Amino acid sequence: MMFDRLVAELKREGHRRLLVISGDEAWSQAQSERLREALAGDWLRMENDAPQALKSLLGREYRHAIFDARRGFDVSTFAALSGTLRAGSLLVLLTPPFAAWPEQPDIDSLRWSDTEHPIATPHFVHHFCRTVSQDPGVMVWQQHQPFPDSTLPSAPDWQPASGEPQREQAEILATLCQMQSGVAVVTAPRGRGKSALAGMLLSRISGHAIVTAPAKGATDVIARFAQDNYHFMAPDSLLASDQQADWLIVDEAAAIPGPLLEKLVSRFPRVLLTTTVQGYEGTGRGFLLKFCARFSGLHHFTLSEPIRWAPDCPLERVVADALLFDDVVDVTPNGAPEILALEQNAWARQPQLAADIYRLLCSAHYRTSPLDLRRMMDAPGQHFAVARVGEKLAGALWLVDEGGLSPELSQAVWAGYRRPRGNLVAQSLAAHGGSPLAATLIGRRVTRVAVHPSRQREGIGQALIADASHHAQQDYVSVSFGYTDELWRFWQRCGFVLVRIGSHREASSGCYTAMALRPVSEAGQALCVQEHHRLCRDARIIEQWNGEKIPVEERWETTLNDDDWLELGGFAFAHRPLATSAPALTRLLLATTLPLQALRGKLEENRDDALLCADLALQGRKPLLARQRQEAAQALDYLDVERAQQLKTDILQWQFFQ
Numbered sequence: 212m213m214f215d216r217l218v219a220e221l222k223r224e225g226h227r228r229l230l231v232i233s234g235d236e237a238w239s240q241a242q243s244e245r246l247r248e249a250l251a252g253d254w255l256r257m258e259n260d261a262p263q264a265l266k267s268l269l270g271r272e273y274r275h276a277i278f279d280a281r282r283g284f285d286v287s288t289f290a291a292l293s294g295t296l297r298a299g300s301l302l303v304l305l306t307p308p309f310a311a312w313p314e315q316p317d318i319d320s321l322r323w324s325d326t327e328h329p330i331a332t333p334h335f336v337h338h339f340c341r342t343v344s345q346d347p348g349v350m351v352w353q354q355h356q357p358f359p360d361s362t363l364p365s366a367p368d369w370q371p372a373s374g375e376p377q378r379e380q381a382e383i384l385a386t387l388c389q390m391q392s393g394v395a396v397v398t399a400p401r402g403r404g405k406s407a408l409a410g411m412l413l414s415r416i417s418g419h420a421i422v423t424a425p426a427k428g429a430t431d432v433i434a435r436f437a438q439d440n441y442h443f444m445a446p447d448s449l450l451a452s453d454q455q456a457d458w459l460i461v462d463e464a465a466a467i468p469g470p471l472l473e474k475l476v477s478r479f480p481r482v483l484l485t486t487t488v489q490g491y492e493g494t495g496r497g498f499l500l501k502f503c504a505r506f507s508g509l510h511h512f513t514l515s516e517p518i519r520w521a522p523d524c525p526l527e528r529v530v531a532d533a534l535l536f537d538d539v540v541d542v543t544p545n546g547a548p549e550i551l552a553l554e555q556n557a558w559a560r561q562p563q564l565a566a567d568i569y570r571l572l573c574s575a576h577y578r579t580s581p582l583d584l585r586r587m588m589d590a591p592g593q594h595f596a597v598a599r600v601g602e603k604l605a606g607a608l609w610l611v612d613e614g615g616l617s618p619e620l621s622q623a624v625w626a627g628y629r630r631p632r633g634n635l636v637a638q639s640l641a642a643h644g645g646s647p648l649a650a651t652l653i654g655r656r657v658t659r660v661a662v663h664p665s666r667q668r669e670g671i672g673q674a675l676i677a678d679a680s681h682h683a684q685q686d687y688v689s690v691s692f693g694y695t696d697e698l699w700r701f702w703q704r705c706g707f708v709l710v711r712i713g714s715h716r717e718a719s720s721g722c723y724t725a726m727a728l729r730p731v732s733e734a735g736q737a738l739c740v741q742e743h744h745r746l747c748r749d750a751r752i753i754e755q756w757n758g759e760k761i762p763v764e765e766r767w768e769t770t771l772n773d774d775d776w777l778e779l780g781g782f783a784f785a786h787r788p789l790a791t792s793a794p795a796l797t798r799l800l801l802a803t804t805l806p807l808q809a810l811r812g813k814l815e816e817n818r819d820d821a822l823l824c825a826d827l828a829l830q831g832r833k834p835l836l837a838r839q840r841q842e843a844a845q846a847l848d849y850l851d852v853e854r855a856q857q858l859k860t861d862i863l864q865w866q867f868f869q
């Protein structure tokens with residue numbers, strides 16, 4: 212009965228609330244089941260094992276839900292779930308007993324910590340428990356304790372929206388209806404009426420319009436408001452078709468891969484994109500930073516008043532507090548900054564400062580999500596630095612330890628036999644570079660760096676990086692970033708040397724991945740020189756593969772050297788990828804007159820894999836690659852059989868790694 216009254220009160224006020232049930236398995240299960248029986252609703256139930264759940268939650272609505280975080284806490288899905296709940300809903304969160312929780316391994320950590328087994332996440336758990344315990348809007352029900360007092364000061368009655376455009380919606384509609392051409396974007400947090408607005412636009416225009424979205428089920432609200440003018444097509448079939456229309460409407464645009472979206476947008480005279488701006492993956496802010504930045508005449512609108520629920524909703528507030536969704540960049544930090552290095556215990560000792568680091572990185576980086584928050588808080592090997600002006604942040608830097616693999620494992624990574632999790636740059640140096648021992652060196656990778664927009668180009672970024680390199684007890688500082696000329700200029704100014712450019716554009720950013728090093732020790736210096744030299748020597752071939760100009764001094768050579776022999780051994784006798792070995796293979800082909808059809812077809816004639824397979828009567832890519840490896844072995848034997856056999860014996864040893 213008590214819950215009936217609570218829910219009736221929430222409905223009257225238009226609010227939703229969080230109920231945390233914390234106790235042992237049997238007790239918390241029993242309480243959640245009792246609640247479910249007592250209250251009518253959808254009672255959507257989720258736990259950590261639903262990786263696809265997040266996308267399916269955008270644009271939907273439910274009454275009441277249970278999130279089971281007892282084994283793992285996927286906070287992005289938790290936040291997404293909270294956004295789907297209608298006014299008058301409870302979100303029930305099941306957690307372990309608070310006293311045991313900080314030490315309990317969290318299976319969600321397997322997604323963001325490069326450890327073999329799940330780890331305990333004490334910093335996050337303390338932060339979360341502190342947040343919910345201090346928030347009067349949250350009911351925390353602990354086993355062996357009475358149900359908490361659930362009363363809050365009474366809020367006014369809520370008037371749900373009538374169906375007519377709300378004030379903010381009406382203003383945007385008026386502008387959109389006048390728009391002759393161009394791209395408009397509407398961003399807002401959850402439940403502000405973005406989709407309804409898109410539907411209202413459709414019902415008001417006379418021309419033909421197409422709606423697209425990552426999932427059709429998520430466009431119900433648009434369809435409802437669009438009346439008769441609703442024509443949905445999935446993004447890929449729309450791209451494949453030659454459909455024309457006066458308007459293209461893209462709902463949840465940030466969840467569509469950038470390059471696909473770009474092609475779609477360029478085909479229609481008027482485009483409306485809507486997207487959620489809240490920190491979980493695949494959503495908004497990054498979309499604005501990265502995708503929308505390329506349209507000069509972009510019209511950007513925002514909606515701030517919630518419509519799915521009333522303003523000041525207790526559930527919305529606690530989720531934003533727990534996941535640090537709110538912005539900090541509005542305040543300009545004036546004055547000379549002081550650089551300060553911080554370790555992970557800052558989350559316990561100076562939680563406000565640590566939270567500000569995350570917020571600043573979020574506001575500047577299109578990919579920063581709650582996964583990063585959890586990684587920053589509890590994954591091993593994380594370090595930070597800030598440029599601080601009083602209590603405010605002008606810049607923040609996040610670094611992670613890498614490398615230090617055993618020689619055996621590093622060689623196995625070089626040969627392509629092993630690819631353990633983590634160590635992004637350190638492993639890449641071994642897997643794609645010239646030195647089988649590269650991953651034994653110790654590096655510190657810059658995961659993210661950001662300077663407050665009003666304080667950029669003052670040398671703060673450079674000072675943060677210089678300080679990190681100065682403290683480092685290691686061989687090098689590294690960075691992996693989506694290549695743009697501006698960013699590369701920054702890294703160059705920070706003393707970094709380019710060592711690798713990826714062979715594929717990243718789907719999310721449309722950029723090639725670049726890796727660069729700033730050597731610290733002598734061993735780091737030697738590795739840096741070797742890899743940079745290799746890049747210069749191979750640049751011409753890499754450019755042919757990815758069609759991009761590589762910003763290094765090209766030093767193409769046609770003859771095979773010792774590095775090439777090793778590389779070719781790795782390709783012929785082990786599992787080095789073709790793209791990595793392509794420059795050395797190109798030189799190998801120049802050194803022999805053997806037919807080597809599978810290699811020449813690919814590297815000299817640039818033939819499609821399918822055609823090549825048909826010509827050579829091979830059943831697909833795997834047999835083709837096996838043939839290419841055989842041909843490389845044959846050519847090495849032809850050039851110097853003794854050397855080739857010795858190389859083969861050495862490299863084959865590396866697979867017997869325990």
Ligand SMILES: CC(=O)SCCNC(=O)CCNC(=O)[C@H](O)C(C)(C)COP(=O)(O)OP(=O)(O)OC[C@H]1O[C@@H](n2cnc3c(N)ncnc32)[C@H](O)[C@@H]1OP(=O)(O)O
Nearest residue numbers: 659660661662667668669670671672673692697700701704
């Ligand atoms: C792994 C990663 O984090 S990669 C992504 C890096 N971060 C981002 O892109 C977030 C948004 N950007 C930022 O926060 C900042 O612009 C940063 C971190 C890239 C640079 O920080 P700042 O403090 O602005 O750079 P700083 O003033 O130290 O620049 C040093 C030099 O780098 C070069 N540089 C920096 N920014 C730029 C730019 N936008 N265009 C061209 N050159 C640049 C310049 O040569 C500059 O020296 P100058 O101003 O005397 O010509």
Ligand SMILES: Nc1ncnc2c1ncn2[C@@H]1O[C@H](COP(=O)(O)OP(=O)(O)OP(=O)(O)O)[C@@H](O)[C@H]1O
Nearest residue numbers: 270372373374375376377401402403404405406407
């Ligand atoms: N003007 C309106 N009158 C009546 N109901 C409205 C109005 N605008 C929006 N709604 C309703 O409010 C709810 C939230 O709207 P909508 O789904 O458009 O928000 P959204 O910002 O797209 O949310 P999400 O990011 O969660 O998808 C929906 O149930 C929708 O039907």
